[in-house]
Amino acid sequence: MRKLSGIFLVGLCLGAAGAVVVTAGHSTAASSQPIAVTELGTTTSAAPTPAPAPKTETKTQTEPPGSPAKAAPAAPARVDAAVLDKLVRDGEVSAVVFDRQQGAAIDSVHADRGYTSASLVKLLIGLSVLEQGGPVADVQRMLSRSDDDLASRFWSSYGGTSIVTRWVRKLGLTGTRPPSDPGRWGDTRITAPDVVRIYQYLLERKSNAALTALRDATERGSDGFRQYFGIPDAAGGRPWAVKQGWSCCGPTRMLHTSGLVGEDNRYIVVVLTEHPVKVDYATASRRVTEIVSTLLG
Template sequence: MKRRTLLVVAPVVTAALAVALGVALWPSRDAWASSCTGEISPSRQSAEVKDAARAIQSAARGASAGIAMVDLTGCTDVAGANASALFPSASVVKLLIALDALAGKESDPAGLERMLSLSDDKVASELWTANGGAAIVRRMNERIGLQHTRPPARAGRWGETLTSAADVARIYQHISAKLPKERRIALTDALSSAPRTAADGFDQYFGIPSGLSDREWAIKQGWGSTDDRVVLNTTGMVGGKHKYVVVVLTSWPKNTSWPTATKAVTKAVSELHGLVGSTSLP
């Protein structure tokens, strides 16, 4: 699997994106909608979440994790560990890039679908540059009410946007409960159609897709490296008797191999299996 640094910058584009790749799908039902508009702070400790954190920490000396789980159906905190700690977002920031693009006057459905499902960096870079870079993060912080998320310190390195597991959970809560239906369907359909192999050749099916393989999911994964750390994030909504948000953000010493990190993140998610309800969306 490939390692990529957490930056991609494209030339400024002044017209609508000309990304003619991928096909935006429009399902017949708004499968991931919820009425969860209340304030949630994922901080409850449980045996399962402690085991999940231990799966990361025991895999490599110096590894760390931030975990958040929210029940969107009951609008309650399920579990959390280190949920307010900051981690590089890697491609998870593409959720904010997409939300910002959809809120603007022009957006390209095929390009957004490709950016989210295939985790296409080229589309993300074009949107990041065209829509103001760090201003995207600031606008979305204000709109969603994110408490910890910060733009990257180095301009253009959108994957170095810092965020927390609690904030990522708030992003999914916003998508499920506050986003207009048409925009929500555009996003969640792309997230639920993510293929195993990403645009850069990376295997995206670590964490949620493998650790909760008997659940329906809508995911945004992240992977890459900073100057001194390896980053691997699994985030998304999973379906059961209730709908849940599951977020596991992880940071690893620079010499950590991808197999070591992906195996540990999948094990961490599997430890959360008992906290998720039955096996199909209502």
């Protein structure tokens, strides 16, 4: 068993959760209920990590890095929106399941809705650092344990909101925008199709450092929050890789699960949810897991 980090209770704030990837042999047994803690999602006073000079990126010969993935027309959704709406009751849900073998989304529910990203934006932060030759070990720790302090340092050192706007242009993201408060990276806005596109890019570019970090993720994030809700708890014996997100302290709280499921990373699954604060983390986590179970069938 991996050594788990301590629980850091933080006051009214916004945050997000870590990422995990396991193979079929990875234990998915649930431990204690999720702990109601959050990640700040803001820059810190720690000395920023100096950003090295950007390196020239290697472009593929088949298509430029910023080109959206070519896909066949989406198949009819297998899951009715009303079914997922019922699972979140008084909240909101968006979901996309993309089958990489078919090159199409086989489920798409409320895909145009926007949400606060919480820690899902760490995928873009990590990509920015890695592609500029930054410290690989620190990026892997940020992703595997969803470390907020490292995310804040990288956010400050590698461009802040320009991290988001750069990837919006590069990947052709249509529903993603930087936070209105430049210091609150967790307030970045996202949509489910844009998160799918980020995973496509990770796989296209064979971003091994990032993918390895996700495979080596701990069950709990650096703040003590249990990150195996959603995809991990619903995947059964299927291999999976995830990046999670959560936040609190407002009229609503976010709880997101996103990642890869199946042999050869066949499916990209993204579920974004928003719940009223009266719904505790344990209940919200169970609901997200039930949504993924429904999608995976």
